[in-house]
Amino acid sequence: MMPIPDATDRSTARLAEYARLARSLVANDTRNALAALSQVADDPAFVETARRHHLISLLWTTIAEADLRALIPPPALAALRAWLRRPRPSPEQNLRTIAEVQAAFARDGIEWMLLKGLYFADRLYGGLERRPQYDVDLFARRRDFRRAGRTLRGLGFVERWRDLHSATWTRDAANVDLHACFRNTPAYHPDERRIWRDRILYAIAGVSFATPSDEDTLVLLALSLFQDVGLGAAKLKQLLDVHLLAASIDERFDWTAFFARRRSEGTLATTVNVLDLALRVFAAEAELPRLAAALAPHRGLIVVSARDEALGLVFAPRGTAANKGWFFRVYPGSVVWYWLWLVPRKLSTYVRGTAPKRGPSSMRPTLATLRLVLSARTTASTGGRARP
Numbered sequence: 001m002m003p004i005p006d007a008t009d010r011s012t013a014r015l016a017e018y019a020r021l022a023r024s025l026v027a028n029d030t031r032n033a034l035a036a037l038s039q040v041a042d043d044p045a046f047v048e049t050a051r052r053h054h055l056i057s058l059l060w061t062t063i064a065e066a067d068l069r070a071l072i073p074p075p076a077l078a079a080l081r082a083w084l085r086r087p088r089p090s091p092e093q094n095l096r097t098i099a100e101v102q103a104a105f106a107r108d109g110i111e112w113m114l115l116k117g118l119y120f121a122d123r124l125y126g127g128l129e130r131r132p133q134y135d136v137d138l139f140a141r142r143r144d145f146r147r148a149g150r151t152l153r154g155l156g157f158v159e160r161w162r163d164l165h166s167a168t169w170t171r172d173a174a175n176v177d178l179h180a181c182f183r184n185t186p187a188y189h190p191d192e193r194r195i196w197r198d199r200i201l202y203a204i205a206g207v208s209f210a211t212p213s214d215e216d217t218l219v220l221l222a223l224s225l226f227q228d229v230g231l232g233a234a235k236l237k238q239l240l241d242v243h244l245l246a247a248s249i250d251e252r253f254d255w256t257a258f259f260a261r262r263r264s265e266g267t268l269a270t271t272v273n274v275l276d277l278a279l280r281v282f283a284a285e286a287e288l289p290r291l292a293a294a295l296a297p298h299r300g301l302i303v304v305s306a307r308d309e310a311l312g313l314v315f316a317p318r319g320t321a322a323n324k325g326w327f328f329r330v331y332p333g334s335v336v337w338y339w340l341w342l343v344p345r346k347l348s349t350y351v352r353g354t355a356p357k358r359g360p361s362s363m364r365p366t367l368a369t370l371r372l373v374l375s376a377r378t379t380a381s382t383g384g385r386a387r388p
Contacts, residue, residue, distance in 0.1 A: 014040060015311040018049060019281050022236040025058040026125060026244065033062055034071070041071045047079045049315075054237035056080055057132040089135075089173050091128035094118060097136050097174045099207045100155065105140075108151050113139040113199055114209045115179065115220065116241065122204050124244040132237065135168070135175035139212070141196065145180040152176060182216075183223040187333025189265045190219070214249050215258055219267055221245070222274040229277070230327025232318040239314065242278040246291055255294030269332045272298045280310035303329045 021036035023029075037059075040046055050056050059068065059080070069077060089097070095118060105112050115138065121131035140148040149159065149167060157169035157176060164184035169176045182190060198213040212220060221242050228234045262268040276295050279285050285292040295302075303326055304310050316323050328335060 012308040015315050023282050025062045026240050037071050047076050053235045054132045061130050094136050104151050110144045110148050111141055114211050115139050119211050135177050137177045139179045142180050182220045187266045222271040225274050226270045229313050232316045232320040232323045234314045239278045250288045250290050266332050269301045269330050272301045273330045276302050277310050280307045
């Protein structure tokens with residue numbers, strides 16, 4: 001697989017065109033999508049960038065194949081087609097998996113919610129085929145998490161990986177990520193009783209399910225994207241999720257109250273920085289005026305305030321020092337305490353061999369990470385942003 005060149009080696013203008021391409025594709029704006037595609041199709045990293053940021057399915061469901069052939073060089077087009085031919089669950093298969101698990105959980109008295117996935121595809125993307133989804137994300141109450149795992153095992157699923165907030169279960173082509181919480185760190189204190197109380201109901205093709213409220217879904221998206229930006233593993237699809245959900249509610253949503261509630265649960269700095277990042281990457285301040293206005297009083301928390309820097313964070317490869325530095329400047333708690341808290345919780349997954357096989361974590365305790373922490377905290381205390 002071709003590595004993505006460091007974002008500093010690729011012009012800001014080109015990265016902005018990738019952002020325009022993503023936004024135009026999801027909006028079904030063929031004219032702007034073609035204009036943006038013409039600016040990036042000759043990029044040596046085009047195929048890998050489109051793959052990483054989950055744009056390939058959107059290209060094929062938005063732009064006529066004749067137009068794709070006219071703009072994309074033949075070797076790149078062949079690589080994109082090869083990616084599309086890879087086996088993966090269809091939306092219909094994922095919906096059947098949801099219905100099957102729903103019935104089993106109901107039988108066993110397990111409460112659950114669906115996260116993102118087909119719900120986003122149907123509500124925000126304009127169709128189940130338009131948002132790529134390779135697994136089904138489910139959220140169970142903490143008290144039911146182990147029982148839910150036993151129920152999945154009874155359906156023939158096998159646990160493959162486990163991290164601090166979820167476990168991945170697989171059966172043939174079906175993949176289920178079972179979550180016990182949005183994110184598990186000592187700095188975050190979400191009101192889980194309220195999250196379950198405020199859940200909403202939705203239905204797709206006769207399959208009914210609960211999903212978190214818009215407010216809680218935004219927090220879920222922000223916490224996930226925050227981690228991935230720190231890793232240098234962010235995807236434009238994640239930013240599109242944030243943008244589309246925020247745009248769907250901006251006119252009526254009480255953003256001031258939303259941010260006020262984040263302070264008590266320790267997620268204010270995270271949500272402020274991620275939502276601001278989405279606005280900058282898509283240059284969407286005018287499109288989301290009420291969100292932009294609500295972010296203004298929190299400028300002291302925002303670490304990256306220029307669009308070129310925001311694009312650099314989103315397109316950076318894994319392990320980029322600038323991304324880790326951003327992460328540590330935003331993270332609202334003590335990183336040393338996080339390490340002490342983390343070790344006993346991670347040890348069992350490594351002993352059992354169920355730790356996820358991923359790139360180096362932004363928070364993993366190493367000497368290099370400690371240097372980044374000290375540097376980031378020094379920056380924040382000498383003219384960077386104020387700590388929340």
